Amino acid sequence: MYRYDDYDQKLVDERVAQFADQTRRYLAGELSDDEYRPLRLQNGIYIQKHAPMLRIAIPYGNLRADQVRMLAHIARTYDKGYGHFSTRQNIQFNWPALERIPEILAKLATVQMHAIQTSGNCIRNVTSDPFAGVAADEIIDPRPWCEILRQWSTFHPEFAHLPRKFKIAVNGAKDDRAVIRCHDIGAEVVKNAAGETGFRVFVGGGLGRTPIVGEQITDFIAWPHLLTYFEAILRVYNRFGRRDNMYKARIKILVKALGIDAFRAQVEAEWAHTKDGPATLTEAEVQRVAACFVDPDYAELPASDAAFEAAKAENTPFAAWVRRNVRAHKRPGYAAVVASLKKTGVAPGDITDAQLDTVAELAERYSFGEVRVTHEQNLVFADVRQSALFALWQALRDAELATPNIGLLTDLICCPGGDFCNLANARSIPIAEAVQRRFDDLDYLHDIGDIELNFSGCMNACGHHHVGHIGILGVDKNGEEWYQITVGGRQGNDAAIGKVIGRSFAAAEVPDVIEKLIATYIEHRHADERFIDTAQRIGLDPFKLKVYGETKTAARKVANA
Amino acid sequence: MPKLIKNGQLIDDAWQTLRLAEGDDPAGVNVPAGQWLVPLAVWQAQPALAARGDVAVWLAGDDEPAALTAGLATLALIAVNFPAFTDGRGYSIGALLRSRHGYRGELRAIGDVLRDQFDYLTRCGFDALAPAEGKYTDAQLEEATRQLQDFSEPYQASVKHADPLFRRQRRAA
């Protein structure tokens, strides 16, 4: 993992001092609400329903054990004993007092953490593949490039007041696990025919009110030009992105308005001036950063561990957990483990201080002291010996982090929604829980198999509902909470936006509707066909028929509502 | 007299800013005697102003800085207007004037300019910072001049730092 040098540390310390002074001036009445707002937002502070929410950056989802312990300390000392992992691999605390946030930031700085640019109209935390460095299908490790982008985007003087927020994701494997085509910039690290490293770049993707899959702006930018090229994109956006209407201010609207070809031409005209300029990356800098991401000290192990195989054969719950929560690793004898934060009854992505402490300890004991956050709001121990899986499973089970549901229906993505978020149209957590309860039969869950259910409390789409195989979106109708359902969205290499199946539903109807969608799938599926593949093959109509054909009375109720 | 910060010093600001009202004709509007900052449209429509010596130009966010390239060497002052401090176009305009067009005269940020922006503005090439009159007391501005720079070694190359950190300093592996 990346470790700060003196320069990184100094910048973060200086930020703490800067923000402490800004907050002091705000509390003293020298800064107005309007003036303080962008300053606090660029330090991850929202004013939410109950208290300020503090969103702490977890660069591309990577955490060290000492950092996890600090998060536990913050949860315990400044919050109500828990935190919430977001779909952008960050963590949020819902209850800190504003006056104490400078103190929290000072403590975070002691473990090389911060809340810089986790909100506001600036370049946000860069996200990536939680299996980076260990996945068998990896072409190039994206993490050094993420770190280089993190440094470049941190306090960039020209891009602190963009028309709107700006999100970058980087993937370096055959499978896209970073949803790169749903970001303002998505980059895929690739090699060209000559074997040189570079980037295939997509722009203008995004969810939110106008979901759009990003378009390719270049099929290859050689690595030295990464920063100058991105700077050219950002400069065009900063100057020409719309500022008159916040709903039309994302870069996707500019790209759509100009068309990708004209947008590309503008970027290249801009880039022509800066290409090969001082921001061109050097071999030395890339090597310096990449040196932080070399393989840990792996042992030479047999491809399969006999005791592990035996435990799987003897212990059905363990075998079920292995099947869902353990992933193959590039090294023989190792595995990557997903700890589930989707236990029914707990808000998806939530974690307590005690669980965080446990995670830190387990990371140290079993996974070289590191852990990663996934955008599906789970945690990954990336480097676990097969021989340690049984012990790790037991420890995770004791900590209630071993629900064997990764990739299953109950492993749903869910934003904080109306219980916490000011922008929400509707609550999401209780409805998500009702769905989880409806599908509490593990055998049935496993029979349904791989499916992604994504839930957002409003069209800002923090729960990525558009790219869920099933998406649920909270909508407001005359002050009441309703839920719109989409089918057929997907993330990954063939990212697609789900289609609305029809009229929306009251909260109490949602579990029934999901059940009917699943029943439709079961009726139509071919052997071993996943929900999303069936949905793509048969189209929306069978789902609609099942849902609306059989809820005529409910539909009438909606119509009259 | 209103104050501004120039090269880190608090000084009197003798310049007044001319803003066009809806329907004003840039060619016909009268620029009175005295030191005036005029909109680009006026500057372009009234070439005689350039000869006066006490008239300078200000750019809006949607103005094209390249429009000034012809007269850049003779202009002693260019201002960039921030209609709202959250409107970041001015940062790019400043950076372009300095690094692309080679402008060396005074580059002034006017409009909704806040002290919390000084670090970024300075790095984008602004050497004069003129918050709206009455925005800050002289004492507050004095305090702000001691604090123009929030970050001692920023990562990026910019107008102020010709090189990014990784070329400026030797970073230990």
Ligand code: SF4
């Ligand atoms: S999707 Fe809407 S309700 Fe949910 S967290 Fe985002 S803004 Fe809040």
